[in-house]
Amino acid sequence: METLWDHRYAQRTQRMASSAIRELLKLTDKPDIISFAGGLPAPDVFPVDDFTAACERVLHEQGAQALQYGTTEGYLPLREMIARHTGRYGINITPDNVLITSGSQQALDLIGKVFINRGDRILVEEPTYLGALQAWNAYGAEYVTVPMDEDGMMTEALESALRSGPKFIYVLPNFQNPTGVTLSFERRIKLIELADRYGVPIIEDDPYGQLRYEGEHIKSVVTLDNEFRENGEAGYRGNVIYLSTFSKTLAPGLRLAWVVAPPEVIRKLVQAKQGADLHTSTFTQMVAYEVAHGGFLDRHIWLIRRVYGERRNLMLEAMDEFFPSEVTWTRPQGGLFLWGMMPERLNSAEVLERAIEQNVAFVPGAPFYALGGGGNTMRINFSYASPEKMLIGIERLGKVLHQMVAEK
Numbered sequence: 299m300e301t302l303w304d305h306r307y308a309q310r311t312q313r314m315a316s317s318a319i320r321e322l323l324k325l326t327d328k329p330d331i332i333s334f335a336g337g338l339p340a341p342d343v344f345p346v347d348d349f350t351a352a353c354e355r356v357l358h359e360q361g362a363q364a365l366q367y368g369t370t371e372g373y374l375p376l377r378e379m380i381a382r383h384t385g386r387y388g389i390n391i392t393p394d395n396v397l398i399t400s401g402s403q404q405a406l407d408l409i410g411k412v413f414i415n416r417g418d419r420i421l422v423e424e425p426t427y428l429g430a431l432q433a434w435n436a437y438g439a440e441y442v443t444v445p446m447d448e449d450g451m452m453t454e455a456l457e458s459a460l461r462s463g464p465k466f467i468y469v470l471p472n473f474q475n476p477t478g479v480t481l482s483f484e485r486r487i488k489l490i491e492l493a494d495r496y497g498v499p500i501i502e503d504d505p506y507g508q509l510r511y512e513g514e515h516i517k518s519v520v521t522l523d524n525e526f527r528e529n530g531e532a533g534y535r536g537n538v539i540y541l542s543t544f545s546k547t548l549a550p551g552l553r554l555a556w557v558v559a560p561p562e563v564i565r566k567l568v569q570a571k572q573g574a575d576l577h578t579s580t581f582t583q584m585v586a587y588e589v590a591h592g593g594f595l596d597r598h599i600w601l602i603r604r605v606y607g608e609r610r611n612l613m614l615e616a617m618d619e620f621f622p623s624e625v626t627w628t629r630p631q632g633g634l635f636l637w638g639m640m641p642e643r644l645n646s647a648e649v650l651e652r653a654i655e656q657n658v659a660f661v662p663g664a665p666f667y668a669l670g671g672g673g674n675t676m677r678i679n680f681s682y683a684s685p686e687k688m689l690i691g692i693e694r695l696g697k698v699l700h701q702m703v704a705e706k
């Protein structure tokens with residue numbers, strides 16, 4: 299329905315239309331639905347007692363500072379901790395390389411604000427993280443896509459995509475949202491070399507890198523880029539902007555994440571952040587630091603890995619048992635999601651409608667495709683539902699899929 303406000307909105311809102319799938323997913327809020335739709339961490343692993351104690355300590359010992367405005371760059375002890383932590387993975391950065399943001403989602407938005415002119419092309423994986431497309435659509439981004447297989451972005455298709463002159467490459471190397479797929483070491487090297495040759499920066503979005511349940515850690519693109527440049531000094535000055543977050547390792551409600559980038563890029567992002575929110579909550583940063591430092595985060599990540607690893611195994615076993623053979627899916631080595639592929643003739647929005655009637659939900663894959671397509675794909679989360687609910691949910695979804703495969 300048209301309202302008085304319609305002609306007042308800025309042009310950039312034209313691509314903000316709420317999708318049919320979003321409307322469908324609203325129905326998944328009912329309490330009896332078993333949802334594999336969200337990217338939600340399991341609430342039973344939130345360290346509530348540790349946060350309670352940390353809040354008290356911060357207010358008691360540093361209350362005035364915690365309730366005061368802070369610097370845009372972020373709380374220095376937290377930035378130092380992130381620099382130390384990043385250093386363990388083989389890259390020597392300083393706090394000048396680090397900006398604290400209100401979630402990685404804000405970092406994506408600030409990157410859009412700082413880099414994207416209307417009509418600029420952004421090179422993305424196909425499919426890619428929907429939240430990045432939402433952030434960048436508002437800045438008038440256009441997209442060039444590179445297909446993926448079980449080793450991530452197919453770098454043999456990257457060079458021709460780079461010839462179209464993209465502003466930057468957006469890549470999710472570890473347990474990608476939405477597919478769960480990991481970019482192989484060889485392709486990471488190829489990506490860095492090609493990006494360097496064509497002078498195109500890389501945005502590396504890595505919320506899940508620490509949540510690996512099998513296989514060996516592969517160095518991040520930012521670390522490999524630093525090695526490629528043979529930069530022996532402290533401080534990163536290369537071609538990659540790296541994002542990570544506390545959302546999946548501590549709690550998403552904190553809205554706490556960070557960017558690692560060359561100092562001049564951090565300074566530009568700081569200017570953009572000043573116009574957005576001045577700074578991320580001082581209190582939240584201090585409490586998160588209080589909880590995380592001194593080894594807690596390592597222990598906690600170990601626990602999360604165990605819980606989610608078990609849930610992933612359980613889901614894969616249940617899918618083997620209950621899903622029809624016409625449906626295939628990825629077997630992620632970490633993260634929160636796997637990716638289902640149905641026969642072309644099936645449409646996952648229709649499957650979702652039927653699934654909701656049976657009180658089970660997932661996210662249809664099409665919105666993750668920047669240029670359309672993917673109508674027969676689905677993203678399934680394995681971190682949120684308890685093991686008991688997961689089994690019931692996968693059995694229900696399997697029944698729906700069997701019926702729809704038979705009908706169509």
Ligand SMILES: Cc1ncc(COP(=O)(O)O)c(C=O)c1O
Pocket residue numbers: 337400401402403404427429470475503504505542543544545550553554555
């Ligand atoms: C790839 C990716 N980037 C960014 C985000 C946003 O994370 P945050 O909670 O830090 O805003 C998510 C959240 O699921 C994600 O999967």
